[in-house]
Amino acid sequence: MRKSIPFIILALISFIVGCANISTPQGGPEDETPPVLLSSVPEQGQTNYQGQSIFLTFDEWVNTKNIETDIIITPRVTGSFKTRVKKNTVELSFFEPFRENTTYSVGFGSTIQDITNNNPAQNLNLSFSTGAYIDSLTISGNVKTLLDQEPAEDALVALYFANDSTDILNGVASYFSITDTLGNYKFVNLPAGDYRLYATNDKNNNNKADSKDEKYGFYPDTLQLNSNLEGINLTIQNLNTTELRKLSSRHFGAYYDITFNKQLTDFQLVNNENLSFQPVGDDKIRFYRNGRNYGDTLNLIYQATDSLEYVLQDTVKLYFTDSKVEKADFTISTVPNRSQALPGDTLVFEFSKPLTDYNLDSINITIDSTQTIDLNSDAFKFNQYRTELNTGITLTELLTRQNPQMNIYTGRGAFISADGDSSKVIEKAYNFTESSETASITGKVTTDAPNIIVQLLSASNKAVVRESYSKDFSFQYLPAGRYMVRVIDDRNGNRKLDIGNMLTQELPEDIHYYFDSYYQTKVIEVRKNWENTDTNISF
Missing domain, CATH: 2.60.40.1220 (Immunoglobulin-like)
Known part of the structure; x- marks a missing residue:
């Protein structure tokens, strides 16, 4: 009897320990109550x-x-x-x-x-x-991304004292706020004083803006905070303020490449050498040998321009070396790339390399296989890099209900590239389009701004489809689809969007979208034989 006592004690201890174990309750409603x-x-x-x-x-x-x-x-x-x-x-x-x-x-x-x-x-x-009173002043507003005018969610809004020698590009602010899903922010418990305001999407979480990779923006005026400030709004956008410089200049295979540290908006030769070149990506210019002797050196003077209109003039010693690296393919496409010809469409050839020569006899354009169109080379217009050829042929001036199809045939060797490539055979057909197969979008911009740019955008990729500079705008003969209308306040009248420069305190030009208040959307959907009127915008 005495020998059973230890066993009873051990069983009792095991029962007590087992009851003390904490486990997650099984079943029941899920806990959705936050801690208080x-x-x-x-x-x-x-x-x-x-x-x-x-x-x-x-x-x-x-x-x-x-x-x-x-x-x-x-x-x-x-x-x-x-x-x-x-x-x-x-x-x-x-x-x-x-x-x-x-x-x-x-x-x-x-x-x-x-x-x-x-x-x-x-x-x-x-x-x-830590003092005798609580500061109670506030600053609030909204942050949007410039191009799409959508709320900038989770953007870092940074507030600097006006006498601070740093800004969002090179120093950490004294006060921070984070925007909500609607792009709204609010600073609370601020002392009276003068401030400067910035915002950034701060992808790397370092509480500063990286001008090369992050969107950012600024409020142009010093904020004098003596009472609560509301409606202090700003936009953020990509603006690389890094000084433009050349990273490298060297031959690459059969080519010679000059690479820069940022995107270029223009590139020109100063000493007018007869050279073939073109952009490769945003930050590189590629030169072609085009018959020059290997090893011959040319002192080339160029001017490169960035989005801030900063111009870099420099000299490189350009030369070419023989290479076994395969050359890039020479490809050609036609614009428009759809088969339906719309009013205003002009036949354009696009080339993957600069063009050095063409053979008119190898380019054949016919209407319904019976009427041949004579090409006039005097009407040809090349772009700066000779990678785009506008033939001057307006498709719908030739296509009619009676002659509904145009056929384009370019034989082998019709085009010669700067690499010496001969083009392959190209065949393309365009068809006459009845106006009833298209749609239109018209409207009016009410504003005191003297210059505007009205842009019709594809709703899917935000690409610019058409442009107008009139406050009474009309976009006719549109394929059925989904569009947006964007208006730029073109302050300097240069017919392009200027996104500003924080270094010179130049604000970006204002952007406004048409918004359907009934359906709560920017998107305008049109179908065949559809007229969308009263697409009106006021600012």
């Missing part, structure tokens, strides 16, 4: 706080997520902090003391979550002061 803040040190709105930590107590056990990177403390603190989580409490211990007589605002975002279902605490913000 019960108390904090310092308290919300507390003044004369002299501590060096923030201590939060919640109504349930919590954990943190990316709190070191996602928490927003303004004005920015010196040094960093250490986080300690214990059950339902979170403590942030700062390595450096808070500044004297300063109001701090702490936005926790989604950094604190419950441990059962990762529900983040909602609207968790804390304000306190």
Whole structure:
């Protein structure tokens, strides 16, 4: 009987330990309730706080997520902090003391979550002061991306003191805010003073803007904060302010390439050498030998221009070497690339390499296989790089209901490239289009702006389909499809969008879209034999 006592004791201990194990309850409704803040040190709105930590107590056990990177403390603190989580409490211990007589605002975002279902605490913000009062001024507004005028969600909005020598490109701001899903932001608990405002999409989370890879924007005027400011809106866009420079100039296979550190908008030869060249991508210019002797050196002077209208003039020693690397293919396409000819369509050939010669006898254009169209080379117009040839032939002047089809045939060797390539056979047919097979979009722009650009965009890829410079615009003979109408306030009248320059405090030109308030959309959908009128825009 005495020998059974240890066994009974062990069984009793095992039962007690088993009952003490914590496990996730099975079944029942999913926990969707976020943790609630019960108390904090310092308290919300507390003044004369002299501590060096923030201590939060919640109504349930919590954990943190990316709190070191996602928490927003303004004005920015010196040094960093250490986080300690214990059950339902979170403590942030700062390595450096808070500044004297300063109001701090702490936005926790989604950094604190419950441990059962990762529900983040909602609207968790804390304000306190190390001085005798809480600063209470605010600045609020909206941030959009320039080209599509859509809200810039999760953009970093940065506020600098006006006397700060840094800006969003080269220094960290004193105050930060993050835009919501509608692009709205708000700074709270600000002291009176003068400020400068910037915004960026901050993809690398370094609290600054990288002008080469990130969108950013600025508010042009100094903000004098004596009372709450609302409606301080700005746009962000890609604008590389890096000084234009040449990265390399060297031969590549049979070619000679000059590569730059950023996108070019123009490239010209200064010493008027008879050379064939073209852009390859946004930042490279490729030269072709075009019969020059291998090893011969030419001192080439050029001018390259970037989007800021900065012009770089430089000299390179251009030469070519024999290479066994295969040359790129010589390809040709026709524009329009669809088979239906619409009013205004002009026959254009596009080439993958600069063109050096062509043979008119090898280019044959016929109407219904009976009438031959004579080509007039005097009407030919090449682009700067001779990679595009406008024939001057308007398709719909030749196509009629009685003669509904045009056939284009170019024989082998009709075109010769700067690489010495001969073109292959090309065949293309265009058909007459009845006006009833097309659609139109017309409207009016009401504005005091003297110069505007009205752009018809494809809704799918935002490519510009047509342009008009009239406030009463009409886009006729459109294929059925989905479109948008965008209006640019062309302040300088140069008939192109200028996206500004932060270095010179030049704002981008304003952009406005047609918006259907009934259907709540920018998209205009048209079908065959459809007229969309009253596409009106006011600003």
